[in-house]
Amino acid sequence: MTLMARIGAAPMSGYQWLIVALCTFMNCLDGFDVMAVAYTGPSVTEEFALTGSQFGLLVSVGLIGMALGSMLLAPFADLIGRRPLILISLTLGTIGMFGAAMAPSVTMMGLFRLVTGLGVGGILASTNVIASEFSNTKNRGLAIGIYTAGYGIGATLASLVARSTVGGDWRTVFYVGGFGTLLALIVIAVLLPESVAFLEQRRPQDALERINRTLARMRMDSISEADLDQGAAAGKNARQSGSRWLKQLLTPTILLWIVFITIMFGFYFVNSWTPTLLTEEGLSESAAVTAGMAISIGGTVGSVLYGLAARLRPPRVVLIGFSLLSAGMMIVFILSTSILWLGFGIGVLVGALINGCIAGAYTVGPLLYPSTVRSVGMGWALGMGRIGAILSPTIAGVLKDAGASATQLYVGAAAVVALCALALVAVRKHEPDYTPATKEPATA
Structure with a gap:
């Protein structure tokens, strides 16, 4: 039995849940980062005299950085290790956050937003894998759900900081984000171990010692050099057998890309534009931040639900239901914000549902691929999903400048999210347990 198979079959230890918690903490940085620019949108727009398109571009720059970080930095995780890449990415995130807080112009702010995005992209590409690798088979879905909930926690913290700075200096939000990322850098450097899967496959000089030290903390038996040789051989055979996966799984792969693109489009529209749109619809800045905070609060529990x-x-x-309900609740939310308490309640539902969709995509996607190519398939899907994340704020800004109302923008985004359900219906025939229905012979 390979090392990963042993971990998959064994009970989860407290140390493994600690690793999931550390990954969740780092995912909080993603939520804080995206919502920091969203909640400070009205103040940033006023200080730098931005149009809707320019603000949308400022939001998208960070998302572009995340896509580049995932594509350009993530491959180094297989060369230098997951842990070193995370530390490098946290350093970039710290520099980007503090740089944005001190930026004298929107151009400089955009540059530091790009740096922050690079760091966050590198973090997400590695932490998602680590949370999965250190979880057993029974609790992997729950672990990923908890990990995904980190986004909502970070977004909620951003909203609380933003509310305290309404009427004050918006740069405080980015300073807090910078100190939070610096804290994460210190905590991760002290507590996070290297991925045992990486150590098993790459076999650095001290691999066996490091693996056994981690296994001891996980309350598992140590392994020998022979066990490492067996795992390396299994990994080599898996890579060879999966070399032609794209041709064989082209249709389900495209469908999964559509699922990620549509969900990410709606997710980042809701999280990026809500405070700014509600402010321009007549709500006070404090009320708009409160409504945005409701979405973030819902997001903290949606993935677990x-x-x-x-x-x-x-x-x-379940994901089909979540996506359709998300689309419907998005429309109800924008129509109910004139009644603050009602809008707050609906906002919590929107946040829970759309964040649950993200967790659902992480859960449904791996089922479409054999284990030999699962990480490659999901990696491509996550990369394609960033297209929706990048396009969403920019398209919303262009349409807003063209005269679209907040209600029209929300209805359009809801329609995109609803397309996810159609793709998921088509996915059914590509699942491993799918059995085509057969017609019974006609009787005379």
């Missing part, structure tokens, strides 16, 4: 629901029904079916 999805994980619990997926224990009762197939994950794909």
Whole structure:
């Protein structure tokens, strides 16, 4: 039995849940980063005299950085290790956050937003893998759900900081983000171990010692050099057998890309534009931030709720329901914001549902691929999903400048999210357990 198979079959230890918690903490940085620029949008727009298109571009620059970080930095995780890449990425995030806080112009702010995005992209590409690798088979879905909830926690913290600075200096939000990222850098440097899967496959000089030290903390038996040789041989055979995966799985791969693109489009529209749009619709800046905070609060529990629901029904079916409900609640939300308490309640639902969709995509996607190419397939899907994340704020800004109202923008984004359900219906025939229906012979 390979090392990863042993971890998959063994009970989860407290140390493994600690690693999931560390990954969740780092995912909080993503939520804080995206919502920092969203919640400070009205103040940033006023100080730098930005148009809607220019603000949308400022939001998208950070997302472009995240896409580049995922594509350009993530491959180094297989060369130097997950842990070193995370430390490098946290350093970039710290520089970017403090740089944005001190930026004298929107151009400089955009440059530091790009640097922050690079760091966040590198973090996300590695932490998602680590959370999965250190989880057993039974609790992997729940672990990913908890990990995904980190975004909502970070976004909620950003909203609380933003509310305290309404009428004051918006740069405080980015200073807080910078100190938070610096804290994460210190904590991760002290507590996070290297991925045992990386050590098993790459075999650095002290691989066996480091693996056994980690296994001891996980309350698992140590392994020998022979066990490492077996794992390396299995990994080599898996890579060879999966070399032609794209041709064989082209259709489900394209469908999964559509799922990620549509979900990310709606997710980043809701999280990036809500405070600014509501302010321009007549709400006070404080009320707009409160409504945005409701979405963030919902996001902290949505992914966990999805994980619990997926224990009762197939994950794909649950995700179809979440995506359709998300689309419907987005429309209800924008129509209800004139009544603040109602808008707050609906906002919590929107945040829970759309964040649950992200967890659902992480759960449904791996089922479409054999284990030999699962990380490659999901990596491509995540990269394609960033297209929706990047396009969403920019398209919203262009349409807003063209005269679109907040209600029209929300309805359009809801329609995009609803397309996810159609792609998921088509995905069914590509799942491993799918059995085509057969017609019974006609009787005379």
